[in-house]
Amino acid sequence: MFPANKPSNRAKRGAQMNKQGFTLVEVLVAIVIVGIALVSLIAANSSFTSTNDYGVKLSTSEFLIEQIREMTRLLPISDPNGGTTFGPEESALADYDDLDDFDGSDGLGSEFSPPINSERVSLSDFSSFTQKVTIQYVSASDFQTVVNDGTTGFVRVTVAIFLNSKPITSASWIRATY
Ligand SMILES: [Ca+2]
Ligand SMILES: [Ca+2]
Numbered sequence: 001m002f003p004a005n006k007p008s009n010r011a012k013r014g015a016q017m018n019k020q021g022f023t024l025v026e027v028l029v030a031i032v033i034v035g036i037a038l039v040s041l042i043a044a045n046s047s048f049t050s051t052n053d054y055g056v057k058l059s060t061s062e063f064l065i066e067q068i069r070e071m072t073r074l075l076p077i078s079d080p081n082g083g084t085t086f087g088p089e090e091s092a093l094a095d096y097d098d099l100d101d102f103d104g105s106d107g108l109g110s111e112f113s114p115p116i117n118s119e120r121v122s123l124s125d126f127s128s129f130t131q132k133v134t135i136q137y138v139s140a141s142d143f144q145t146v147v148n149d150g151t152t153g154f155v156r157v158t159v160a161i162f163l164n165s166k167p168i169t170s171a172s173w174i175r176a177t178y
Helices: 009-020 024-072 099-103
Strands: 110-112 129-137 154-163 166-176
Touching: 024 129, 024 154, 024 166, 099 129, 099 154
Parallel strands: none
Antiparallel strands: 110 129, 129 154, 154 166
């Protein structure tokens, strides 16, 4: 007769294996698996951070475009004092009083760096950004086609945003001259 509580051979082997613990190969495999998981996690986190960072830049750019839109929204197309310069008749930004004043004295547009808000105040917190404002007459039948100044009834305002000289985004809108 066998004693009722005598352990079986299988149970003995199990107990022996438990005493041995993990083999070196098992430990190495575990380290490799954990390493792969960590690398994947770090890569995913890096990708998320990069996407999030671009989102912040884009949101800031949209905000800076909106400042120009707000600033120029109520400006007349022609100089209220009768000036006919397509560009500024005035020397200071604070005195610009018609839309084409923002096309710059060289006709290549105005650049603001640091950018400005709708009250024409410099935004030093965003000093790495630049707003470039361009004013152009466009064809009445195709707003994509630039024409000679004063030859149509439509003016296109374009604001491009740069971050450390790299273009981020831009927006255009049309103003009718009548
Ligand atoms: Ca003016
Ligand atoms: Ca002007």
